[in-house]
Amino acid sequence: MLLLQVIVGGLLLGAIYALFSSGLTLIWGMMNFINFAHGEFVMLGMYVALMIVVWLGGGPAVFGIASAFALFVLGVAIYLSLIRHVTRGPMLAQILSTFGLALLLRYTAFWIFSANVVSLPQTSLGGTLNIFGILVPAAQLVAGVTATVITIALHLFLTGTTLGSQLLAVAEDRNAAMLMGIRPDRMQALAWGLAAAGAGIAGALMAISYPWSPSVGETFGLTAFVVVTLGGFGSVPGAMYAGLIIGLIQALSAFYLGPIYKDIVVYALFAALLWFRPQGLLGKA
Amino acid sequence: MAKRGVNRRAVLAGATAAATSLATGARLARAADPVKVGVLFPLTGNAAAAGQASKAAVELAAEIVNNAHPELANIPLAKDAGLPGLGGAKLELTFIDHQGNPSVAQQQALRLISQDKMHLLFGAYQSSCTFTATPIAERYGIPFVVGDSAALNITGRGFKWVFRVTPIATDYASTYMRFFDDMKKAGKKIGSIAVVNENTDYGTSVAEAVEAAAKQNNLPVAIRIPYSASTTDVSAQVLQLKEKNPDVVIFISYTADSILYIKTMKNLDYLPPMVLGDDSGFSDPSFVPAIADIGQGLMNRSAWDIGKPGTTTAKINDMYKAKTGRDLDDTSGRNMQAALVMAEAINRAGSTDPAKLQAAFKATDLKPEQLMMGYRGVKFDETGQNILASTYLIQLKAKQYELVWPESAAQTRLEWPMKGWK
Known part of the structure; x- marks a missing residue:
């Protein structure tokens, strides 16, 4: 029974990993662009949720949507003001620009919200469900299910709609897409908006269960990179599976071996997998 | 002649030294750097x-x-x-x-x-x-x-x-042991304890001191769980505790992680008879507002009392x-x-x-x-x-800590077991 409990907890956590990682993989797939500020997007999503709860008294549905919307706008704004310009520069400039962006966002958050650890007051999702003896915190269940649904929806959007196809067309061949009458800038701005919005929702969902401070983005950013690499850069379903796998491995190894070993296990398996499949689980070689 | 010369020189040197020290003294007094x-x-x-x-x-x-x-x-x-x-x-x-x-x-x-x-x-x-x-x-x-x-x-x-x-760590460890002895004398059951510590110098050092003191006092340590304070999920650790079921869980933790532990314990419905925090995270100004409604009766150490x-x-x-x-x-x-x-x-x-x-x-x-x-x-x-x-030991009552141990300094009565969210 305890084993089932550990597995359920790991999968729920993994679903959230999947959600915020899918945005990172989307930007990579679209533009071959590594976004080091992705963890910071998650962190900002958490603060948007806090502001909505404290100022407007909104519930999880309200602050989830508000975080998504606010981060979508921020993602588009960052693309138009910064990313669009540095993509013309050398690779190093691209890498360092988002690294600088991460520091800018993190220390702005320190400035505005202070370094204190904050957490959401008990919300309507504060309870715990007892499903056949397995305790599932309501907040985590909702977060896990929502994350799964949104990740799948993002995948369907990319593969099944015209707009999604246009996005992927730009990803595949920017010039050819331009010749087809697609405007790459708009598409890429949309990709940044979607990626940031995904991170924002993930942040809002995690804010229900986890206390945080502005430095939390570092931890999430690192996790997202591992998930994306394991799943295969550019693959949303890959990020989904990889998120679940990593959540599960972390939970099992933390329970059976102890929490300080969980990252050793995760990274050892990660390195071993990359040995055989350097492109990740579902990435294209 | 030579003798007088030496004397004159010695006198001169002495005078110079005296003047210098006077000057230094005056400068110090005047400027007070x-x-x-x-x-x-x-x-x-x-x-x-x-x-x-x-x-x-x-x-x-x-x-x-x-x-x-x-x-x-x-x-x-x-x-x-x-x-x-x-x-x-x-x-x-x-x-x-x-x-x-x-x-x-x-x-x-x-x-x-x-x-x-x-x-x-x-x-x-x-x-x-x-x-x-x-x-x-x-x-x-x-x-x-x-x-x-x-x-x-x-x-x-x-x-x-x-x-x-x-x-320091050993002072805290021996304080905890004296407290447990007092509790046993008062008829509380303390068959075993668990030690959960963040794994840098602070947590490791205090945890080792507590383990050593417990061993000396023939108090079994059911489980010791070192973890990294930047962790974002502690469900597995809480389940480990639930499995071992100790009478007191001692947390040697920083801020975000201690809040996360208490919230996760509530989510997974695990309430030990007593939670004892080793200051740090438990004393952080963000801690009490975040967990007050689910952590009633948990204890902490403190040498500070507002009075x-x-x-x-x-x-x-x-x-x-x-x-x-x-x-x-x-x-x-x-x-x-x-x-x-x-x-x-x-x-x-x-x-x-x-x-x-x-x-x-x-x-x-x-x-x-x-x-x-x-x-x-x-x-x-x-x-x-x-x-x-x-140090003293304090207990969370409503929205603040109250001094409960040692009895000679206590403001209010110690409550055992803790109520938590119940």
Whole structure:
């Protein structure tokens, strides 16, 4: 029974990993662009949720949507003001620009919200469900299910709609897409908006269960990179599976071996997998 | 002839020396150069909240020393402005952020001494950072005052320039054991304990001290769980605890992780008879508001007690509240106390000469009534550790901690088992 409990907890956590990682993989797939500020997007999503709860008294549905919307706008704004310009520069400039962006966002958050650890007051999702003896915190269940649904929806959007196809067309061949009458800038701005919005929702969902401070983005950013690499850069379903796998491995190894070993296990398996499949689980070689 | 010449020269040399020392004395008295203290804290990063709160507390200590505060007369140096032993000189603090990173702490300590010419160093919250910063002061022969870092190894290295005012890991461990003995005598069942610790110097050191003390007292440690404080999920650890079912769980944790533990315990419906926090995270100003409705009755240690209105401690708390908007906590209080102890030693030294400062620290002998914290006094042994440091145990009731142990100092009755969210 305890084993089932550990597995359920790991999968729920993994679903959230999947959600915020899918945005990172989307930007990579679209533009071959590594976004080091992705963890910071998650962190900002958490603060948007806090502001909505404290100022407007909104519930999880309200602050989830508000975080998504606010981060979508921020993602588009960052693309138009910064990313669009540095993509013309050398690779190093691209890498360092988002690294600088991460520091800018993190220390702005320190400035505005202070370094204190904050957490959401008990919300309507504060309870715990007892499903056949397995305790599932309501907040985590909702977060896990929502994350799964949104990740799948993002995948369907990319593969099944015209707009999604246009996005992927730009990803595949920017010039050819331009010749087809697609405007790459708009598409890429949309990709940044979607990626940031995904991170924002993930942040809002995690804010229900986890206390945080502005430095939390570092931890999430690192996790997202591992998930994306394991799943295969550019693959949303890959990020989904990889998120679940990593959540599960972390939970099992933390329970059976102890929490300080969980990252050793995760990274050892990660390195071993990359040995055989350097492109990740579902990435294209 | 030769003899007279020598004499004349000797007289001349003597006169010159006398004139020089007179001049120096006059200059000191006139200018009263400030005493420069470099303070290392984590002002950003995971422990930034505690670092910022401690910074405010040390600033308040300097304000009390530098200005006249006759209302705090029992605190040394509060009554008059400045340090009378140094012609009314003021304390001048320079705060440096080490981000909780031991190597940054070491670099900054070096910079403060070699470049900024600080007379003393102070800090540095995380034991791991204090551990790396103190050897620099030792090498340069500059006093380093440690306010709140509890790991044993900081003073265990034969250093001559490190002075630690706070109680340390072994003091805490033996306090817990005395408390458990008292509880057993009162008929509570304490068959086994669990120790959950963050895995840097602080958590490891206290956890090891607790394990060793438990072994000596024939108290089984059902499980010890070291973890990383930056973790975002602790469900597996809580399930491990649930499986072992100890009577007391001791948490040696920083802020975000301790909140996460209490919330996760509630989510997974695991409530041990007692949760005992080892200060740090449990004393962080964010902790109580975050868990008050689900952590009723959990315990913590503290040497700080606000006391009744009108007492010196209550007045200090009011000043701190006016400055920061919140009550002084134990961690910041221990840092503030250390800053006051430092000022008292500098004043007695009557100089910023390192050797005189060192001698003054060694001769420190403060009584409990001269302190704001609940120590039995301040007196350093040859390793630089305060041998009179001690602590109280407190319990969360409604939205604040109340002093419950030892019984002689208790304000309210201890409740056992804890209620938690029930």
